[in-house]
Amino acid sequence: MVQTHLEAPRLEGTAVIRNEPVQARSAARLTALLDAAAHVVHEIGYERLTTAMVADRAGASIGTVYRYFPDRIAVLQSLAARNAERTSGLALAEVSNPAHQHWVGALSAAFQHVVVAFRDEPGFASLRYGDTIDLRPSTGTPAMQAFADALFDALVARFGVDGSDAARTAFASAVVASDALCARAFRQEPAGDERFLEAGRTATVALLAPFWGTPAL
Template sequence: MTTIELSTTLLAAAAPIRNEPVQARSTARLAALLDSAAAVIDEIGYERLTTAMVADRAGASIGTVYRYFPDRIAVLQSLAARNCERLLAALSTELADEKHATATDALLGVVDATAELFRTEPGYKSLRTGDVLDLLPASSEATANAVVATAVAAGLTQRFGTPESATTVIGTAIAVIDALVSRAFARDLAGDAALLDEARRVVRLVVAEAL
């Protein structure tokens, strides 16, 4: 297991699921509830999501929802954790791609991989990895973006030998990517090409000296 995969642990801890699924049927039911929540969020945003909406969209009873989630916040936390897991999996694949000859190239690939999740992952545009709601436990010293940045920095070190001193700069690049990519998809389902190009340009500037 790679460092980038291990970094899902913090986000998973932020999702207080009442009953961890141990059978395939329970796992599928939980996934269906989260899929339903994501679909509703795509339509009306996360602010108006209710557990009743999740149950209705999933064709399940409200009791089934409460079997796994104590409230709507827990649903959002769990979906954010899943989104983070999927983002980290996508970034792990991207950073390992042989088409990237340098660490800077790989970071520019992070822009593309992130944009693809905005296009294809239901609910991702509104919720992303949860920083928009500050869903991590109060005891946590890291934001979700910081978790992602740490994982990306570790991945770049593994692949390209990037120095540890570059971690802060990489964190800034990840923050830029999150901000500009989310803005690119605010009103354009395909992603505003000019804003995505701007994200790439700014990332190059941010890491120019460090990498």
């Protein structure tokens, strides 16, 4: 098997932070602000979040919030970037796990990290990639596409499967379908409706099997 060094993609256009923290105290303060925003989003949705709510939840002044973020959209974009990068990093690392001898097992385990984030990460269900809150004209690759491309490239490198444009399109389609089915699974079930999660797994294999085959039984 080819061993690859995998790194979560930086998601262009999703994070707008005024002051990049360079000291531990500043980094901790930024983390606290984003954690507070995540809990507010989890409770009332991202549409109603305000910078005042973030400050109040974090026990900080409104000036502290504006030290890092110019407005509420920047808060949301930065939270989305953190959600996506955390999950992307875990999913990409899973591809390197030597326990996976076939792409099906590796991809299933990688997507399980997404399922866990839906279940356990406040705000993830609403802002996992941030595409829906990027109000500016698109200037780069959408976050979900960046995630799909990175995961596709990692699987091709690890397992030597078809890396053609047609296979990449099928993979991107599988990611979009799986994301939508995950969202549906967690709409009313905090633990996730297994019927929709399984449908996502089935759809992914069906889309990719013509290009990558399936494991022998």
